[in-house]
Amino acid sequence: MKALDRITAAWIITVTLVFPIAILLGILMRLNQANVLELSPLTFYSFMTAHGLLMVGIWFVMSMAGVSYLLQRYVEVRVWPITFGYVLTLVGVVLLLAAIFGGGFHTGWYFLYPLPFYARTEEWATMAFLLSLGSLGVGWFVWSLGLLVAILRKYPLTRALAWHHLVGKSEPETPPFILISTTTLLGLVPAFVAAVILLGLFFMEYLGGVKQDALLMKNLTFYFGHTLVNEMLYFGIAALYELFPALAGKPPYRTKPFVALAWNLVLVVVWTAYFHHLYMDFVQPTVLQYVGQLASWIAPIPAIAVTAFSVLGTVYRSGIKWWLAPTFFFTGVMFWIIGGLGAILDAIVANNFVLHNTLWVPAHFHTYNLLGNVLFSLGFITWFVREQSGDDGSRLYRPVATLYLLGGAGFVAAFYIAGALSIMRRVDKYPELVANGGVWALVGALFAILVLVAVAIYTVHVVRRCWRVLAAA
Amino acid sequence: MPQSTILLLFFLGSLVIAGVFWWVWRTSRQPAPGSVEPLRRWIFVGLLLFVGIFTALTLWRMPYFLYAEELPERVIHVVSRQFAFALSERPIETDAEYAAALGQTVELPLGKVVEFRVTSFDVNHGFALYSPDGRIVAQVQAMPGYVNRLRWRFDQPGEYVAQCLEYCGAAHANMQARFVVR
Numbered sequence: 001m002k003a004l005d006r007i008t009a010a011w012i013i014t015v016t017l018v019f020p021i022a023i024l025l026g027i028l029m030r031l032n033q034a035n036v037l038e039l040s041p042l043t044f045y046s047f048m049t050a051h052g053l054l055m056v057g058i059w060f061v062m063s064m065a066g067v068s069y070l071l072q073r074y075v076e077v078r079v080w081p082i083t084f085g086y087v088l089t090l091v092g093v094v095l096l097l098a099a100i101f102g103g104g105f106h107t108g109w110y111f112l113y114p115l116p117f118y119a120r121t122e123e124w125a126t127m128a129f130l131l132s133l134g135s136l137g138v139g140w141f142v143w144s145l146g147l148l149v150a151i152l153r154k155y156p157l158t159r160a161l162a163w164h165h166l167v168g169k170s171e172p173e174t175p176p177f178i179l180i181s182t183t184t185l186l187g188l189v190p191a192f193v194a195a196v197i198l199l200g201l202f203f204m205e206y207l208g209g210v211k212q213d214a215l216l217m218k219n220l221t222f223y224f225g226h227t228l229v230n231e232m233l234y235f236g237i238a239a240l241y242e243l244f245p246a247l248a249g250k251p252p253y254r255t256k257p258f259v260a261l262a263w264n265l266v267l268v269v270v271w272t273a274y275f276h277h278l279y280m281d282f283v284q285p286t287v288l289q290y291v292g293q294l295a296s297w298i299a300p301i302p303a304i305a306v307t308a309f310s311v312l313g314t315v316y317r318s319g320i321k322w323w324l325a326p327t328f329f330f331t332g333v334m335f336w337i338i339g340g341l342g343a344i345l346d347a348i349v350a351n352n353f354v355l356h357n358t359l360w361v362p363a364h365f366h367t368y369n370l371l372g373n374v375l376f377s378l379g380f381i382t383w384f385v386r387e388q389s390g391d392d393g394s395r396l397y398r399p400v401a402t403l404y405l406l407g408g409a410g411f412v413a414a415f416y417i418a419g420a421l422s423i424m425r426r427v428d429k430y431p432e433l434v435a436n437g438g439v440w441a442l443v444g445a446l447f448a449i450l451v452l453v454a455v456a457i458y459t460v461h462v463v464r465r466c467w468r469v470l471a472a473a
Numbered sequence: 474m475p476q477s478t479i480l481l482l483f484f485l486g487s488l489v490i491a492g493v494f495w496w497v498w499r500t501s502r503q504p505a506p507g508s509v510e511p512l513r514r515w516i517f518v519g520l521l522l523f524v525g526i527f528t529a530l531t532l533w534r535m536p537y538f539l540y541a542e543e544l545p546e547r548v549i550h551v552v553s554r555q556f557a558f559a560l561s562e563r564p565i566e567t568d569a570e571y572a573a574a575l576g577q578t579v580e581l582p583l584g585k586v587v588e589f590r591v592t593s594f595d596v597n598h599g600f601a602l603y604s605p606d607g608r609i610v611a612q613v614q615a616m617p618g619y620v621n622r623l624r625w626r627f628d629q630p631g632e633y634v635a636q637c638l639e640y641c642g643a644a645h646a647n648m649q650a651r652f653v654v655r
Contacts, residue, residue, distance in 0.1 A: 041643040041644065041646075042643055045640075045642075045643060106642075106643065107640075108640050112596070112597050112639075112640075113597075114595070114596055114617065115596045115597070115640075115641065115642070118555065118595065118596055118642055119642045119643070213618065214597065214616045214617045214618050214619065215616060215618075215619060218597070218616070258517075280599070280612055280613055280614045280621075281614045281616060281619075281621065282536075282537055282613055282614075282621040282622060282623065283616070283619045283620070283621055286535070286537055289535065289537070290532065290535075293528070293531075293532060294528065294532075297524050297527070297528055298524065301517075301520050301521065301524060304520065305513070305516060305517045305520055309509075309512075309513050309516060312493070312494070312497045312509065313508065313509045313510060313513075315497050315498065315500075315501045316497050316500050316501065316507065316508070316509050317500045317501065317503065317504055317505045317506070317507045318501050318504060319501065319502075319503075319504030320501050322501075330494070330498070331494075333494075334490060334491060334494040337490050338486075338487045338490050338491070341483060341486045341487065341490070342483055345479050345482065345483055348474070348527070348531045349531070349532075349534070349535050349536065350474060350531055350534040350535070350536065351474050351479055351531075353536045353611060353612065354475075354476055354608075354609045354610070354611075354612070355476070355479070355609075356599075356612060356638065357599055357601075357612075357638040357639060358609065358638075360479075416480065416483060416484075417480065419476075420476040420477060420479060420480035421476070421607075421608075422476065422603065422607060422608045422609040424601075424636065424638055425640075426640040426645065427645060427646035428646055429646055430646070431636070431646055431647065431649065433603055433607055433634050433636060433649070434607060
């Protein structure tokens with residue numbers, strides 16, 4: 001479908017152009033922490049807010065765009081919800097950048113209540129930010145519903161969730177891609193509902209002066225934010241399930257009972273793991289802290305036991321031809337698990353007591369995002385470019401893969417070590433208390449520059465070819 | 474678990490994971506029939522054991538119940554506000570009391586249980602206790618409208634720093650208080 005090709009190409013061009021800019025913001029932050037640069041605190045925290053929101057935003061939409069494109073293999077996909085999502089995303093990003101760089105809005109990406117009423121230089125910035133979130137939320141919600149409706153038109157809900165596979169039936173088969181996409185889209189619905197409530201409460205205070213409960217707002221914020229980021233990762237996994245076996249010259253993955261069980265478990269567990277963000281809020285009911293640790297530890301089992309094992313089994317003695325797309329998927333799974341290990345160590349309440357809000361946190365989320373989720377989407381993008389242009393980017397393989405993976409691994413290692421040394425996150429300059437923070441910031445920045453070089457090379461390759469898809473229209 | 478142990482566990486685990494992926498990648502260069510499918514069940518059982526053992530070892534060590542059976546020797550009221558902590562042995566409920574408590578010298582007893590009652594007058598803050606050798610020993614959040622109670626026993630004398638660990642605005646990095654344990 002040409003229209004789907006074009007909107008997918010548009011997403012890819014947008015995302016791959018914003019990606020290096022967002023990386024550059026991150027490098028400037030680390031160089032400032034290393035005292036190589038002298039940014040004002042306001043500039044630093046504006047960069048921090050923009051970096052976080054742009055990264056979460058672009059990789060969420062890219063993973064959705066990948067699933068939207070691949071979904072046409074099974075169901076009829078309507079393009080208008082995707083285009084609607086694209087337009088509202090652009091509107092949201094313009095408002096967001098206006099709030100940050102015009103209104104001095106600098107709350108960090110998760111805008112923890114009541115910080116949006118304090119961390120700004122212009123009062124209108126809070127309104128612009130809330131409207132930006134509203135625009136993004138509406139666009140993504142409609143887009144998600146569009147995909148869900150497309151699936152449910154062909155697959156009744158219980159079949160889309162593969163419940164008949166749970167009881168041992170093998171026919172009619174629910175493809176793993178449909179199962180994972182459905183659980184992910186369903187998982188998003190309550191997250192969007194939480195976001196609507198959150199925004200409503202923010203507006204009540206902004207417009208009506210009604211003070212909100214900080215604990216409730218924090219729960220809503222992290223329920224929404226954590227779930228969104230988790231589901232983004234699962235969209236990437238859906239693309240991997242669909243594309244990786246063919247890339248390895250193997251038959252498609254099948255939905256077996258344990259696969260159905262795993263992804264139905266993920267659907268439920270993902271809703272409760274977010275409690276680990278509130279471990280250090282001792283007034284949160286203690287039972288929820290237990291649920292948080294248990295859910296955080298149970299969540300990776302189905303994902304690892306099924307996905308990682310399937311990918312390893314596919315590659316084992318396969319004779320697979322390695323090029324950028326399968327390499328991105330394969331190494332993405334490896335770093336996803338490594339990042340997961342860092343995350344579950346932090347999800348032990350007793351460990352979080354000494355790691356919370358240190359650099360251990362960006363360490364693990366950069367591992368499973370920059371080196372996991374992003375690689376899944378880059379795998380899809382590389383495959384898409386080959387489908388459209390016939391060019392598999394073989395000239396780029398060694399430099400891009402080497403620079404990206406080496407740079408990424410060094411970059412996150414500097415975060416892990418610094419986190420274990422009690423060096424805090426989200427500070428523009430390190431206080432004397434943790435004077436060695438600057439050294440690890442410099443190490444991280446140098447490795448991140450390698451990633452930036454790889455991404456710049458890759459972006460030129462991708463944008464030129466995707467532009468031809470758009471121009472062909 | 475001390476931070477150094479967590480880091481060691483992480484690096485060892487990462488090496489094992491990377492080693493498995495590297496080995497499988499190497500086998501892919503020599504195509505041959507074979508399947509790792511029989512291992513799936515054992516890996517699943519191994520993961521369950523890993524999760525079960527770690528959960529059993531760690532779940533009961535919650536900081537919410539630290540020294541719950543003991544009476545604290547001292548109670549310190551902590552109020553956070555952009556961008557300073559006020560610490561006092563008396564409750565701080567007004568702006569004037571907050572201003573009066575700012576910069577007060579606080580000394581805490583070595584080897585005795587101290588209870589910090591931590592809240593905020595504006596946004597969320599973090600209240601992390603850094604030992605004299607620069608390591609976090611304990612922390613709790615400071616949330617407007619709520620009082621978080623943190624109990625801790627200081628086993629090392631010297632000057633401690635309470636550092637804000639929840640991003641709270643442009644001067645967040647400098648939000649500190651100091652106290653002496655002797």
